[in-house]
Amino acid sequence: MNSKFRPQQTRDDTRINTEIRSPRIRVIDDNGEPVGIMTVSDALARAEAASLDLVEIAPTADPPVCRIMDYGKFKYEKSKKAKEAKKKQHVMHLKEIKLHPGTDDHDFNFKLEHARKFLIKGDRVKATIVFRGREITHIDLGQEVLNRMTAGLIDLCTIELAAKMEGRNMISIFVPDKLKIKEVLKKMESEKKKLIEGDFVEDVVDTDDSE
Known part of the structure; x- marks a missing residue:
């Protein structure tokens, strides 16, 4: 759920926790509220205190936007939505x-x-x-x-x-x-x-x- 359990690069190339490279990031908390700009170390400490992950959701922004969340749950919901969208797609015969x-x-x-x-x-x-x-x-x-x-x-x-x-x-x-x-x-x-x-x-x- 937090960086201690997920030190490796994620398969979909989403950077989380210690993988985040930018020294300063814009942070959104687990309730979706903006926290402001802070260092990655401070944001990680905040995420770990809540037993959650720090996930980079907008890597091209300046500074990058990261959100504190349960990455496992986030990935599951993302996969679920992708499968539902695929089901709705019509295969042309x-x-x-x-x-x-x-x-x-x-x-x-x-x-x-x-x-x-x-x-x-x-x-x-x-x-x-x-x-x-x-x-x-x-x-x-x-x-x-x-x-x-x-x-x-x-x-x-x-x-x-x-x-x-x-x-x-x-x-x-x-x-x-x-x-x-x-x-x-x-x-x-x-x-x-x-x-x-x-x-x-x-x-x-x-x-x-x-x-």
Whole structure:
């Protein structure tokens, strides 16, 4: 808990106790209150009297800022926050949507909706037009389907890879655009609000008419 138990350099390069090099430092006590500028030896004596550590929290300040605290607890809380932040980070995956030159409207719209959900979630989308048998002789039909997919997604993304043949398949890759997605979600929320307000007005009118 204090310098007697922690004489070695800490792994994350944070200087504590006797590792602090500056002869004079600005000290904050264990309650978060500023103490003022003092020598490292005086600050160490104060920390040891409280069975705590002297931790350098702003090494580039002039003079460096150090705080009296339980370094073990500080390191644990710091690690805990880092893990929580990592959990909240979204890992971008590549989701594939497969279509054919002859994909009907119902199937196309179903897959388009899934692709939009993937983008809103933060994943990249790979649209693949699969040419089966003699369909390969009608690449233009596959291009039309891919163009429709692009038109249905462009308000949520940017195009990472434009239409390109890959073996017997034609592919495009779309990357979510946070600003575009934010605008679309904002618009959806606004339309939903208007719809709810419209239903409310109709209910009021119906009630008045019944009277």
